[in-house]
Amino acid sequence: MAPRDATALALDPENALREEAQALNAQYGELDTPKLLETALHRLYPGKIALVSSFGAESAVLLHLLSEVDASAPVLFVDTRKLFGETLRYxxxxxxxxxxxxxxxxxxxxxxxxxxxxxxxxxxxxxxxCCHLRKVLPLDRALNGFDAWMTGRKRFQSSTRSKLELFEVAEGRIKINPLANWSVEDLKDYAARLDLPPHPLVAQGFPSIGCMPCTDKVAPGEDARAGRWRGADKVECGIHLPTHGREIDGSGI
Known part of the structure; x- marks a missing residue:
């Protein structure tokens, strides 16, 4: 079971969760990713944790790792009805x-x-x-009944993710980032070694893939997420911002 103090949660739930995340980082922060997944799925939050995946450009690695630990684990995929057909087929x-x-x-x-x-x-x-309506609210509803969830975010992806912890707090739940400390090279090496199929749009210049109207190709030398909401003062869809599920915030999986 997760190391939760029922009294502390009742008195100050957000602070209790922050302390829980700190304790989890201290205890499990050095685990390799397969062992971290096994611990989260089967020891800390059995039956109460889901992976949220966009089935995007870098999703195959974490999904494969998950399948090696527990192929029946819940995986939540938000179909905004604005996605590329390539993503749905992928x-x-x-x-x-x-x-x-x-x-x-x-x-x-x-x-x-x-x-x-x-x-x-x-x-x-x-x-x-639009993001709030099509991504944030559906996911917020889908997470009902779960105590924790996992994402595929990595520190290298953007400045806003550069200090990601393995365990953090989001909307009254523990959020786990099993690939937080993976590098681009780590992902490429793993995918090549296991011959994982790439998202078909990556070869066409889309290293980060969201909804079709709001995803552009990225030029050589640009940040991998430069094509997301190009021209707008926006870097996240809302799912990974502190106000997730509560208000229109403009924040990706």
């Missing part, structure tokens, strides 16, 4: 290749879309609200 490829049986596809609420984005063009005038 999801099916990886599910079949790795034998993943716990993948759940999450979609926006039809009534909320009808009210807030009836023409499907909200991304043009208010990308923050």
């Amino acid at each position: 999801r099916e490829t990886l599910v079949a290749r790795f034998g993943l049986t716990g993948v759940r596809t999450i979609t926006p609420d039809d009534d909320e879309l009808a009210e807030a984005d009836p023409q499907g063009a909200l991304w043009l005038k208010d990308p923050d609200r």
Whole structure:
């Protein structure tokens, strides 16, 4: 079971979770990734943890590692209904290749879309609200019943992720970043050694892949996430910001 103090959680839940994350980093921060996954899935949060995956450019490595530990573990995939067709087909490829049986596809609420984005063009005038409607709120609902969740974020991806901890706190849950300290070379070496299929858009100049209207190709020398919401003062979809699920914030998996 997770090292939770019921009294501390009741009195000051956010502080208790922060202390829990600190303790987890101290105790498990040196584990290699497979052992970290096994510990999180089977010892700390059995039946109460999910991996959130975009099935994007770098997703195959973590999904394969997860499948080696527990192919039935819950995997939450948010289909915003604005994704590239290549991403949807890539999801099916990886599910079949790795034998993943716990993948759940999450979609926006039809009534909320009808009210807030009836023409499907909200991304043009208010990308923050579009992300909130199509990604943040669906994931927030899907995480009900889970005590913790895992992401594929890495420190090298951007300045906003440069100090990622393996264990952190988000919205009343522990959030785990098993690949936080992996480098680009680590990912490439693992994928090559296991012959993991790449996302088909990577070879076309998309090193970071989100929704089709808000993802651009990246020029040589640019930051890998430079093509996300190009021209906008926006670097995250909202899922990984502190206000996740509470307000329109404009923050990716």
